[in-house]
Amino acid sequence: MPFSSPLWTARQTRLGETFTWSRRALCSCHDAQTKDWNRAHSTCTGKGYLLVSQTVTGYKTVVANAGRKWELATGGRILANDFLVETFAAEAPLAEGDEITLTGGERLVRSAESLRRGVDDTAFYPIVTVYEVRRDTTLYTVVTHYSVSGNTVLWVFGQGPSTGQVYTVLYQGRPRYWIGEVLRRGTSAVPQMVHAKLMVPDEVRVGVGGV
Numbered sequence: 226m227p228f229s230s231p232l233w234t235a236r237q238t239r240l241g242e243t244f245t246w247s248r249r250a251l252c253s254c255h256d257a258q259t260k261d262w263n264r265a266h267s268t269c270t271g272k273g274y275l276l277v278s279q280t281v282t283g284y285k286t287v288v289a290n291a292g293r294k295w296e297l298a299t300g301g302r303i304l305a306n307d308f309l310v311e312t313f314a315a316e317a318p319l320a321e322g323d324e325i326t327l328t329g330g331e332r333l334v335r336s337a338e339s340l341r342r343g344v345d346d347t348a349f350y351p352i353v354t355v356y357e358v359r360r361d362t363t364l365y366t367v368v369t370h371y372s373v374s375g376n377t378v379l380w381v382f383g384q385g386p387s388t389g390q391v392y393t394v395l396y397q398g399r400p401r402y403w404i405g406e407v408l409r410r411g412t413s414a415v416p417q418m419v420h421a422k423l424m425v426p427d428e429v430r431v432g433v434g435g436v
């Protein structure tokens with residue numbers, strides 16, 4: 226049910242950003258008793274959980290950088306680069322382990338990633354602007370050597386690094402956050418507030434394994 230409170234609506238209009246939301250849900254291969262899962266399971270690619278996309282069309286979230294000075298009476302200390310994310314619980318009841326990505330473009334992150342041609346040629350954050358694609362001293366040019374579709378670097382046939390070679394991409398992308406502790410459950414008049422961390426693209430860094 227959509228939320229309508231004059232105070233929250235005004236705050237949302239001023240500060241709110243559109244977002245996508247994925248719920249982290251245990252996979253059917255997860256054993257409740259042993260807490261173990263099937264690392265060969267194809268459905269969850271051996272992770273033991275699935276990220277299930279939720280519909281949040283028209284909803285907005287207010288994301289605040291918690292900065293270095295936050296100290297919460299309940300919830301403890303929040304470190305730099307941590308964030309506070311507000312949503313209305315009836316719209317998007319974010320829970321621990323969920324992920325959200327801001328899509329409005331009001332806030333972007335800069336990321337440099339090593340990708341491997343043919344294996345991991347997908348960047349971690351949805352790409353908005355690519356600054357540079359290079360391998361060692363070889364600088365590649367958009368259109369001539371590559372194009373970008375979504376968050377994937379597409380190489381022009383016969384151009385770019387050889388399959389298996391590592392190259393780097395410096396780009397601006399849409400921020401993706403991992404949701405941590407729920408700090409405030411929220412009420413019908415007060416939004417829910419959760420602790421969030423900007424996701425670090427470890428999973429797509431060459432040489433670093435998945436979760």
Ligand SMILES: [Zn+2]
Nearest residue numbers: 252254266269
């Ligand atoms: Zn599974």
